[in-house]
Amino acid sequence: MKKLIASLLASLALLSGAQAAExxxxxxxxxxxKMSDVAALQNGxxxxxxxxxxxxxxAFMRYNRMQDIGLTEDQIxxxxxxATEKVGDxxxxxxNPKNAKEWFGAVPPDLTVIARSRAGHGGTGxxxxxTYLRTYFRDGTKATGWDNLAFPNVGMPHVLWELQGQRVAKYEEAKDPHDPSKTVHRFAGFEQVTPGKLSPQAYDSAVADLVAYLQWMGEPAQNQRVRVGVWVLLFLAAFFVIAWRLNAAYWKDVK
Structure with missing residues (x-):
């Protein structure tokens, strides 16, 4: 339990920069x-x-649990x-955590429940x-050479850059909505510098697959829970009709 709490806190620490998105x-x-697409979950x-x-x-997900998304033990x-030879690990x-802290400034958090640890701003984790994995851009002023619109001053470099390619952010001057006498720099879009291995549409789909897997990993039984919930609601609806007719038959001779 302590390890799970620590994992959740670490995840929250990673995403604390998302407060800026508010x-x-x-x-x-x-x-x-994507959550009901087995092929998407496997690609994720x-x-x-x-x-x-x-x-x-x-650390709270075992490799063999991926059998729940249609993969065989041999495929896994x-x-x-x-990193291991035992499918149950x-x-x-x-x-090494010490090296990680030295290289990145912090130990990369556990991702088991990362998709459940951040929700707000009118959206889910x-x-x-x-959004986060699709809004990276090149910024030479940052230590990693990257920045992110959803997580400004992010410490993690863009690990998917080969798939998306390299982009820079374009800004334009606009009047400050709170003080028309001032101007602010407003994001005006991305400019592609080098192409990626995937088209923009294919990259967005790949990111959606990855996020679907992260979401599934935080609660592997969620798809089964949804299916069971649908059957329970159907049963209750049918039982309601039966109970309603039984009640009518029981009371029909009562004056």
């Missing part, structure tokens, strides 16, 4: 249909293992396990992650 950009809506798992698990652990062992990383 007065900044609006979060894009995560395409929730592949992206997570290849791009996130190098630094971020998921052959394609998704690089949790998703740990070999990164999945909305935030979906």
């Amino acid at each position: 007065g900044g950009i609006a979060w894009d809506k995560f395409p929730t249909e 798992a592949k992206l997570f293992v290849n791009y996130c698990l190098n630094c971020h652990a998921a 062992k052959s394609n998704l396990m690089f 949790t998703m740990q990383v070999a990164l 999945a909305d935030y992650l979906y």
Whole structure:
């Protein structure tokens, strides 16, 4: 329990910079249909293992739990396990915490419940992650060479840049809505500097797959819970009709 609390606190620490979004950009809506798409969840798992698990652990998720999204044990062992040989092990990383703090300024948080740890600004944690992973841009004034619209002054570099390519943010001068005598710099869009391996549409879809997996990982039983909930509601509706007719039959001769 203590480890889970620590993981949640670390996740919150990572996303604390998202507080800036309360007065900044609006979060894009995560395409929730991805949660019921098994192929999307499997692709998200592949992206997570290849791009996130190098630094971020998921210490409360076991590799074999991915069988719940349609992967076989052989597929998991052959394609998704690089740090261990036991499919029942949790998703740990070999990164030394001391080195991580020295290199990044903080230990990369556990991502098991990252999608559940941040909600607000009219959106969910999945909305935030979906926006965050799509709003990186090059900024030579930052230590990592990257900045992010959803998380200004972010400490994590853009790990998916090869897929998205490199972009810079464009700004324009506009009147300050609170003081017309002043001008402010307003974000006016991105300019693509170098192309990525994926088209913009394909990259957005890949990010949605990754976020879907992160959302699923925080509560692996959620899809099953939704399916059971639908059947329970259907049963209650049918039982209501039966109870209503039984009640009418019982009281029909009572004056």
